Amino acid sequence: MKKILVTGGAGYIGSVATYLLLQKAYEVVVIDNFSTGHEEVLKFFNTKYPKNFKYYKADLQKRETIKEALDKEKEFDAVLHYAASCLVNESMENPAKYFTNNVIGSQNLFSELIEHSIKNIVFSSTCAVYGEAQYVPVDEKHPTNPANPYGESKRMIELMLQWYGKLGKLNYVILRYFNVCGASDDGEVGDSKDPSVLLMQNAVRGALGIESFYLTCPEVDTPDKTPIRDYINVVDLNEAHLGALDYLINGGKSEIINLGTGTGNSVLEIVTTVEKITGKKLDRKKTEARKGEYAKMIADTSKAKTVLGWEPKRTISDSVNSLVKWYKNHPQGW
Numbered sequence: 001m002k003k004i005l006v007t008g009g010a011g012y013i014g015s016v017a018t019y020l021l022l023q024k025a026y027e028v029v030v031i032d033n034f035s036t037g038h039e040e041v042l043k044f045f046n047t048k049y050p051k052n053f054k055y056y057k058a059d060l061q062k063r064e065t066i067k068e069a070l071d072k073e074k075e076f077d078a079v080l081h082y083a084a085s086c087l088v089n090e091s092m093e094n095p096a097k098y099f100t101n102n103v104i105g106s107q108n109l110f111s112e113l114i115e116h117s118i119k120n121i122v123f124s125s126t127c128a129v130y131g132e133a134q135y136v137p138v139d140e141k142h143p144t145n146p147a148n149p150y151g152e153s154k155r156m157i158e159l160m161l162q163w164y165g166k167l168g169k170l171n172y173v174i175l176r177y178f179n180v181c182g183a184s185d186d187g188e189v190g191d192s193k194d195p196s197v198l199l200m201q202n203a204v205r206g207a208l209g210i211e212s213f214y215l216t217c218p219e220v221d222t223p224d225k226t227p228i229r230d231y232i233n234v235v236d237l238n239e240a241h242l243g244a245l246d247y248l249i250n251g252g253k254s255e256i257i258n259l260g261t262g263t264g265n266s267v268l269e270i271v272t273t274v275e276k277i278t279g280k281k282l283d284r285k286k287t288e289a290r291k292g293e294y295a296k297m298i299a300d301t302s303k304a305k306t307v308l309g310w311e312p313k314r315t316i317s318d319s320v321n322s323l324v325k326w327y328k329n330h331p332q333g334w
């Protein structure tokens with residue numbers, strides 16, 4: 001049985017990952033400080049999978065708390081590193097939080113992994129490292145030029161990992177996610193951010209009457225004048241992580257890989273899909289646009305297919321349906 005350490009397993013993407021790993025009979029240990037994550041989801045895993053699951057409250061900014069957990073839990077096959085602060089707007093207001101929590105937190109983690117002879121790591125990076133796309137679809141060779149401290153903090157961590165890779169201390173797969181959406185297929189595990197900052201989550205919450213929904217996108221140069229993004233389902237995304245784990249455990253060399261669908265959807269298309277599935281007309285009231293929004297961001301996903309043998313399977317409608325189930329069961333999240 002493979003044993004995996006998951007950082008940030010109480011958050012949105014990490015909790016869906018943990019659920020998937022447990023369903024596939026991995027042994028999982030989560031570390032999280034519950035700053036944006038929720039202990040309730042870990043208690044749910046404890047009840048459902050008592051033999052294969054454990055968690056520790058640990059803060060990546062306090063290296064001794066990582067050490068304590070790793071001293072107790074030896075012999076990991078690999079690490080999935082999701083823990084981070086990840087709000088773009090917040091990073092513009094408080095860059096220090098992002099450089100401290102993300103960069104220094106990750107450095108503490110890497111030091112402890114090396115101390116404990118744990119070599120394989122899959123890192124959650126983001127398309128925000130590219131900044132505004134100079135061409136689409138964006139492949140991994142696209143220049144990196146982050147437009148906010150959040151993206152910069154991720155680029156800094158990528159650079160650190162690349163040095164640890166070169167020096168033979170860590171083997172990594174850096175996964176650059178595009179726009180993550182949806183919940184677990186059965187709607188049992190999902191996003192608890194309140195209010196949500198993600199479009200599809202927001203639109204579904206609006207349609208179910210959980211919160212008001214406003215369009216916050218600027219007018220841009222696309223056919224329907226709303227930004228086009230690449231929406232990747234959270235289970236598909238995490239299945240790619242399982243592929244990355246196998247790849248590293250079987251001796252694959254360190255790589256940087258985009259995770260998206262390769263197709264773009266406009267903000268209006270997402271809103272219309274939510275309306276169609278829920279039968280609810282959404283208020284199109286516009287509020288002030290988020291700063292730094294660009295017209296089009298779509299991933300070139302060919303590397304994920306060649307290196308990991310992975311392709312996304314779920315549609316935009318599948319993601320909306322999973323969110324409807326999730327928010328009906330958990331209107332306020334965990």
Ligand SMILES: NC(=O)c1ccc[n+]([C@@H]2O[C@H](COP(=O)([O-])OP(=O)(O)OC[C@H]3O[C@@H](n4cnc5c(N)ncnc54)[C@H](O)[C@@H]3O)[C@@H](O)[C@H]2O)c1
Pocket residue numbers: 007008009010011012013014031032033034035036037038058059060061081082083084085086101105124125126127177178179180181198
């Ligand atoms: N949500 C997206 O669309 C998206 C897109 C690209 C990349 N990502 C990346 O995916 C990862 C997960 O994102 P998410 O949406 O699940 O965010 P989230 O906020 O829901 O989850 C982050 C988790 O990390 C934990 N955490 C934060 N700082 C910590 C620390 N110092 N010590 C221990 N735990 C800590 C939080 O408590 C939380 O449980 C992040 O690294 C993020 O940058 C997310």
